[in-house]
Amino acid sequence: MPSLTLADLDQRPELAPAVLALFAAAPPGAHHLVCGLPAAMGQEPTAEILARTSGMLLALSGRQVAGAIGICPYSEDQVTLWGPATAQAAVAEFLFTSTREALHLSRFGSMRALIDTRNREQRAFYRAHGFAAWKDNHLYECVLETRTSTGTVSRGSLAFKVRAATTRDHNAVISILTRAFPDSDHCLPSLAKREADGYRHYVLEEAGTVVAAAAVQDAGRRGWLKLIAVKPELRGRQLSRRLLEGVLASESRRGKRTMALEVLADNAPAIALYEHAGFRRKWTATIMTGPV
Ligand SMILES: CC(C)(COP(=O)(O)OP(=O)(O)OC[C@H]1O[C@@H](n2cnc3c(N)ncnc32)[C@H](O)[C@@H]1OP(=O)(O)O)[C@@H](O)C(=O)NCCC(=O)NCCS
Structure with a gap:
């Protein structure tokens, strides 16, 4: 594999279609990469969704986009990661390390990622990088x-x-x-x-x-x-x-047409409320957190 170089989607907007294709290849299911922007969770990725991230780092192999990772706003001192989206372990490693280095220079002290409970590979990846499970989080949807x-x-x-x-x-x-x-x-x-x-x-x-x-x-x-x-x-x-x-x-x-929401799995009154109103659970993700 040619050596990898780092790029920022803001500086290479022409690469957006390639980035969208990478995330679209990871829809809900065993290889799901849960979007770090709550309102976009489970939706087909679009250019507008990419634009709402705080940053999208790309790994370029020659002129090809080999992988991408989204940095999504969460709180004053925490960000949510989306990805890394790539089929190659070395690319995932490169993107994660680059993200950590970029965040070292920022005000953010910790990171979180939502891992679909079916995606065992991604859970192992984040564990190997010092992340620990915090709580489970359900995505619910309702037809209106x-x-x-x-x-x-x-x-x-x-x-x-x-x-x-x-x-x-x-x-x-x-x-x-x-x-x-x-x-x-x-x-x-x-x-x-x-x-x-x-x-x-x-x-x-x-x-x-x-x-x-x-x-x-x-x-x-x-x-x-x-x-x-x-x-x-x-x-x-x-x-x-x-x-x-x-x-x-x-x-x-x-x-x-539909409404959706996320709710912590231990919030019993809220879950009872949503299920009574006709919301149905689509999937569950574990919230994992780790240091920058
Ligand atoms: C979630 C919340 C909005 C529910 O409001 P509420 O008007 O008190 O809810 P209800 O009186 O209709 O109770 C909701 C259901 O939870 C059940 N419930 C209440 N307390 C419960 C508890 N400790 N454990 C399990 N179920 C409980 C009720 O029996 C009811 O179930 P039912 O509809 O099957 O009878 C309210 O608890 C709240 O404001 N919580 C803090 C904010 C929050 O967590 N919001 C949701 C996430 S955004």
């Missing part, structure tokens, strides 16, 4: 065609209403989401900025008070349910079911 609910439900004297959040709701939404996900940066720098970046926020009102909130990310024909949470003191009353039904009905009206 049959949703007709208006989102507004009355029970006894209490009125429940699901609606899109307005800027006046933002403080209430931030309070619910940050209490439910204290480590998430979802509300940063602001919900308005998030909405400008393609997120939609929904609220459930009970008698005029916001009691639950959800965030959906626009991701083509498939919507991505990013977060859903109920005020801690009001959990266990099936409020999330009302909110989720309203969200799915609204997304269906917007033309979404």
Whole structure:
């Protein structure tokens, strides 16, 4: 094999089709490379998806793209790796080592990768590079065609209403989401900025008070349910079911065919909620983390 050279897709955009072909050759199944961009998980890779990574490193063998690895944004100090996509062990090694060297110069202290539980080879690769399993994560999907609910439900004297959040709701939404996900940066720098970046926020009102909130990310024909949470003191009353039904009905009206989401395998209340709403598990990935 000719020696390998490193390139960056940003500097060689003409190589995008070759990179897409490498990732398309690893769809869900035994050799699946789970995309590090949650909303794109399980979808046919596109140029737009590649553009949303923080970086795409390429291994060139002569003029051929022998492999690629995506560096995807995750948090202030952690990135998610996508790949390496290659059929050759030496190329995978070269790409992983190059990624680590590049990240040494960055602010990132650790890396994560989602390994489809069927992909034993990739799990062994990451183990050999100092990664350890953290938790399992399920991908769920739901077909929306049959949703007709208006989102507004009355029970006894209490009125429940699901609606899109307005800027006046933002403080209430931030309070619910940050209490439910204290480590998430979802509300940063602001919900308005998030909405400008393609997120939609929904609220459930009970008698005029916001009691639950959800965030959906626009991701083509498939919507991505990013977060859903109920005020801690009001959990266990099936409020999330009302909110989720309203969200799915609204997304269906917007033309979404399916909705998908990821959920940690140990989040029993959330899994019960999703399965009750008609979501079906597509696959499970182990979240592995390792040092830079
Ligand atoms: C997940 C969450 C939104 C559910 O909201 P909720 O309105 O309290 O949910 P429900 O009252 O409808 O309960 C949901 C289901 O979980 C079950 N459940 C509740 N606590 C449970 C537990 N500790 N173990 C197992 N099941 C549990 C309920 O019985 C119910 O199941 P059912 O529909 O089959 O009866 C809420 O717990 C929450 O805000 N959690 C924190 C944020 C989060 O993890 N969001 C999901 C990931 S984005």
